[in-house]
Amino acid sequence: MWGGDIAVGWDFALVALVLSFVLSASLAWVYRATYEGLSYQRGFVQTLALGGPVAAMAMLAIGDDLARGLGLVGALTLIRFRATLKDTKDLVFAFASLGIGVACGVTAIGIAVLGALVFSSAALLLYWTGFGSRRAYDAVLRLRAGYENDAQISLARVLGKHCRGYTLVNMRDLGGALQEQSYQLRLTNRRSGGALLHELSEVNGIEGPSLLMQESLLEA
Secondary structure (H helix, E strand, O other), X not given: OOOOOOOOOHHHHHHHHHHHHHHHHHHHHHHHHHOOOOOOOHHHHHHHHHHHHHHHHHHHHHOOOHHHXXXXXXXXXXXXXXXXXXXXHHHHHHHHXXXXXXXXXXXXXXXXXXXXXXXXXXXXXXXXXXXXXXXXXXXXXXXXEEOOHHHHHHHHHHHHHHEEEEEEEXXXXXXXXXXXXXXXXXXOOOOHHHHHHHHHHOOOOEEEEEEEEOHHHHHO
């Protein structure tokens, strides 16, 4: 008899641990398939797969014994977890993995399977539909332009052609007949940046155009 007042044989414990690993590994696969960041970590994916069995093992050991539960909490306070999660989505997946393990450990097998299925389906649905993305193709344009009206009119024409909106955020006199100007842009689409720079480079009175794509492009 394991787990305090709950009769748990070795056969059920084995089933709970194996099932928690299978469900957690499936969750880790969903995380890997839907990951969109730039700092993918193989170790975190493996942690998701192993988090379920660890939580199930802890729940099987505690059962209904309050003293064991308090002892486990006390032991965990002695461990310092230095890993930091940069994305709140990672935190949700970590909690889901632990939740699967807890459900398996307290004999709630149906809840564990159904919860893993619903969570994985929801994560895939949000990924495939692009839920929450603004699709804002933002950029910063820097260039040197002359004071002549023709140069400024041509600049406004090109910006209006390739941008949904733009704002002059900085202007500095370089002496002579040149100004250094910086614009905050909202491009019409992902490919507008190259065409914008090409047209600006052919405008008389505009020199050295450069485009800095901002982080919001990573949403798409």
